[in-house]
Structure formats: C-alpha cells, structure tokens
Amino acid sequence: MTVNITMVIVLAGLYTVGFYLLMQRSLMRVILGIVILGHGANLFLQVAGGPPGEPAFVGSAVIQAMVDPLPQALALTAIVITFALTTFLLALAYRSWALLGHDEVQDDVEDRRIREAAERDEDSDDSDTEPSEAVAGFEAPEASEEVPR
Amino acid sequence: MTVLVALPVLLPLFAAALSLIAGRSPRVQRLLGVGVLTAIAAIAVVLLLETDRNGPVVLQFGGYAAPFGITLVADRLSALLLLVSALVTLAVLIFSIGQRITDYGRQTASTAFHPMYLMLCAGVSLAYLTGDLFNLFVAFEIMLASSYVLITRRTTAARVRASMTYVIVSLTSSLLFITMIALVYAATGTVNLAALPAKIAELDAGVQSSLALFMVVVFGIKAALVPMHFWLPDSYPTAPAPITAVFAGLLTKVGVYALIRTQTLVFIHDASWTVLLVIAMLTMIIGVLGAIAQNDLNRMLSFLLVSHIGYMLFGLALFTVLGLAGVILYVVHHITVQAALFLTSGIITRHTGTVSLQAMSGVAKAYPLVAVLFALPALSLAGIPPFSGFVAKIALLQAGAAVGTPVAYAVTAAAVVTSLLTLFAVTKIWVGAFWGKVAEPHADPDPTDEVTVGTGSTSKGMLVATGGLVAVSVLIAVFAGPLAAMSERAAADLLDGGAYQTAVLGADGGGR
Helix, strand or coil: CCCCHHHHHHHHHHHHHHHHHHCCCEHHHHHHHHHHHHHHHHHHHHHCCCCCCECCCCCCCCHHHECCHHHHHHHHHHHHHHHHHHHHHHHHHHHHHHHHCCCECCCCHHHHHHHHHHHHHHHHHCCCCCHHHHCCCCCCCCCCCCCCC | CHHHHCHHHHHHHHHHHHHHHCCCCHHHHHHHHHHHHHHHHHHHHHHHHHHHHHCCEEEEHHHCCCCCCCEEEECHHHHHHHHHHHHHHHHHHHHHHHHHHHHHCCCCCCCCHHHHHHHHHHHHHHHHHECEHHHHHHHHHHHHHHHHHHHHCCCCHHHHHHHHHHHHHHHHHHHHHHHHHHHHHHHHCCCECCCHHHHHHCCCHHHHHHHHHHHHHHHHHHHCCCCCCCHHHHHHHHCCHHHHHHHHHHHHHHHHHHHHHHHHHHCCCCHHHHHHHHHHHHHHHHHHHHHHCCCEHHHHHHHHHHHHHHHHHHHHHHCCHHHHHHHHHHHHHHHHHHHHHHHHHHHHHHHHCCCECCCCCCHHHHCHHHHHHHHHHHHHHHCCCCCHHHHHHHHHHHHHHHHCCHHHHHHHHHHHHHHHHHHHHHHHHHHHHHCCCCCCCCCCCCCCCCCCCCCCCCCHHHHHHHHHHHHHHHHHHHCHHHHHHHHHHHHHHHHHCHHHHHHHHCCCCCCC
C-alpha cells in the first residue's frame, strides 16, 4: 500500500500534539487533546483506505479508479461518535468548573493519602521542617468525601 | 433461528427509545426494562442450546455476504456470556428498582436511568455478538457512552472528579481503538473477524506481534490490566451501588471477552506471549495488595476486581484448551460474584451509613441475612471449596501446571498466593463490618450522592435481587461438571477457529 508522505507528517503531528495536551494539568487542554487526537485517529482511518480516487458510485468510473469506500463509512461513524462524546465531555468539564471552581485535574485518592502519610512522618521525625515546604507545588487536598471518615 | 441473534441488540435499543418516551410513567419503564432483559435471557438460553448442538448461528444484515456486510455471530462463548450478562443485568435492575421505590416511593419517575441502562445492555450484547472489529468499537462506544451518563448522574464534587478520570481514560482508549482499526485495515484490507485470520497470516511476524500487542493495550485499558488499571478503583466506588455492580460485573469482562475473541481468532500464539503471563502476574499481585491497603469497602472490592482480571489474562496467555476453558469458567463465575458483592456492599452501606471499614461494625448481629449474602460470594471470590470460585480457580491452576514452563509455574504460584491474599482481604472486611457491637448508623455525609444512605431500610426487591445472584453463583458450582465440559468445547472452538470462519464465510471461504 502506498501512503502520502504529507499525510504521515500531519498524522504524526496530530498524535503528538494530542498526547502532549492529554498530559496537561488543565482540563480544558486535556479536552483539546482528546479533540485533536480524535481528528488524528479519524484521519488515520481515511488514510488507511489507500490513495484518493474517483467516488465509489456504480457506473460513474471504472472500478480500479474508485476509492475504497469502507474506511470513509467507518471514519464517518467514528467522527459522529467522537463529536458526540466531545460535547458530553465539555458539559462535564463545565459541571466540574461549576462545582469545584477550577478546571485542574486533581490528584487521585491514593496520591493524596500517600502525601498525607508523608506529611505525618515529617511532623514526627523532624520538627524543624515545615510540612508545607515538602508539598510545595501540590494543591492542598480538599476535604472531599473520599478522605476516610 | 438466525433472527434471534439480532434480538438481544435490537430489543433493548427499541425498549430504550420507548422507555424515554414513557419517561413520566415509572410503571411502564420498570415493566419494559424487566421484560426486555428477561426476554434476552430466554433468547440466550435458546442460542446456547442451538450453538452447542449445531455450531455458530450467523446473521448477515441486509443479505450482504460476509466480508462486506455487517455480521452478527453467536457461538458457544458469546451465547454463554450473553446468558450470564442478561441474568446479572436483570438482577441489578430489580435491585435498582427496589432501591428507588424504597427511597423515593412508587410514583417517582427517573427519566434517564432506564433508557440509559437499556442502552448499556444493548452495547454489551452487541459486543458479544458482533462479527467485525469496527462494530466491536461501536458496541464499546454504546456501552461506554451510556456508562458515562450513568456514572455522572446527580453529580457531586467527588463524583465529577472521579468520572472525569473515567471518561477521559475511556475516550483515550477508544481513540487508540480507532487507530488500531486503521492499522489493521491498512495491513489487511478487512475488519471482519472471520476473514482476518487468513489475511493476518500473510503478514510479517513483526507486524502481527505489534498489532496483537496494540490490541492488548486497547482492551487492556478497558479490562483494567495493571499497569492500565489506575482509573478503576478511583471511579467505580463513587457511583451508586447498582451502577457499580453492573460496571464491575460487566464492563471489564467485555474488555476481557474482546481480548479473548481477537487474540484467539486473529492472532497466533508465539514467544512474546510471555509478556502477557508477566502482566497477568503483576495484575493479580498488585491488585490484591492494593485491596489490602484499603479502608473503604467499595475501593477494596474494586481493587479485588482488578486483581481477579489477572486470572482471566493468565488463562488466555497460557493459550491451551485447558487454560481457555478455565478463563471462560472464571469469567462466568466472576461476573456473578463480583456483581453480588457490590450489591451486598450497597445494602451494607445503607445500614451503616458509611463505607469506612473502621467506622462500621456489628452488621452480622443486626442483619444476619446480609451477612450470609456477603459471606457466600466473598468465600467464592477467595476460591474456597465448594463454591464457584474454587471450580474456576482449580481449572486455571491445572492448566498452568499442565503447560509446565518456568514462567507458567511462577504465575500459577502467584495465583495461589493471590487467592490466599484475597481470603485475607475479605476476612478484613468481615472483621471490620460484620463482627463487633451493633453500631448506630452514621449520618449520611452527603445526602445527594446515593452512595451511602444510612436509612437502614432495605426493600424485599433488593434482597431478592442480591439473593438471586448469590443463588446463581451457587448454581454455577452445583453444575460445574456440565459447565466445565461446555467451556472446554467453547475453548476448543476458539483455538480451532475453523467452525467460526466456515459459519461466517461459508465453506468455500465466502467472497474472498
């Protein structure tokens, strides 16, 4: 199968940017990462169908000149799905912003527990060190429901 | 007969639409849900008998021949899993209806729950029955999209945080799934599961292995294999008990099913599969150690779920008839037991008003029935004879010992250790929650989240549903003989692959 080199470069760019944004701390960037990654994946489906050609209508062209229609159908379905899920994700992000007041991705429960345990250790071992220094750069754990009661 | 294959997908889809229209009439919604799921269970029984007697049942949509049209296939494995899933979803629906009636009264309608739940069931059925890779993707999306809605209903701060992780991780794995389909299509020119084996066999060994490993990553995220498991214990426990039960019972198992189906049908066993054995070992050990470290009942059960996914991967990675038969038994056992445990946990937290094992005590004295409902599936999960977990585990251990390589022995040993540690974990729950003085219910820390209620009331519907699931898991142990024989036939089908391909493509290889 022959592949257009421009397409390969574009795809590589989309995947790189998508995954890079996915690693970010801000929810908005994560969502943009999902969107760009989605574009990359859908474009990839298209490219997988081979080089461009004539539309696949019966009688409009010789069969050898026609483009493979199946990846286009698949990509169309995938585009609709990614589109719908992106809107859902945006609504969820808005909800998150409304409830939490910020759009940062928060540390998970285990991370917070380990950090709290580390803070307690530090308090008992070395009273000179301010515990807050040790956790500088981290967001203070919130009093959420998941802290063991 | 062939039309029966489409019904488990179409019935819940239509019922979901009707249920949405009947949003103001809770009675109609409940009847629709229970009726449709019962019908699916009945259809699954017929399909199971038919496939066991006459081989796979195939439906070509619109009459287009196999590699070009949309194909639905029911073979022994998919019919068996369809049956178990239908029973579990039915029990969970009854539990959920019971809980809703207890909490809000008979007349309160829940507009979104029933339609979304039926969509989820449609997605699960389609995932079992589909005959091509792209429809598998669509099935996953139907299932996941409805699970996103179910997990984010009545959003609280904690739930929105946890479900954000869940949605983003699932979406990323879906996008990887699309990428994988594109790669497979570019390499072979087809996405039909029955047509793929011949085309894949023509490829370079390196390309084959990388495609196989890509599939392991994609389905591994859905099935929560270590090190791709981190999202599961974080998101599942925040949902209400029935939702967690159906997620824990079914969603990860659909990932496991997809792994079994693609890896056995499409790819050939080679040396790189040692990687899978190692992942299986890590999943078992890390999962169960995570469980022991927990103090929250639901988080502990979630880590146990991760740990036991490792057993299923173990059997698959052995890639022998015995190993696969063990996996099938294990999946059947684990779907029922894990769902039953989460439902019981839902009942316990209603009585105690807390999920913390330190804060609760005395449930056995106050509610002996709940203690029985917990003890049976918990012992079964730990693999104590004579329960279903023992039957499934002994099958896997025998398969591991039969392979006899050093790595296989190491993973078998890890499986035994994990089993013991699971027993330790459930004992920890037992000591924390069931023994001791009867404690006063704690006040509900967050009345809106439905996770802990602390009202102390449990309706008959909830107990009957949980009891039914526990009874199913006991029945699995009682009928272990026929079930094991059936699993072995299904496993032989999977490894051979000939019957599936002939049924889908026709004896001459179809349009190829």
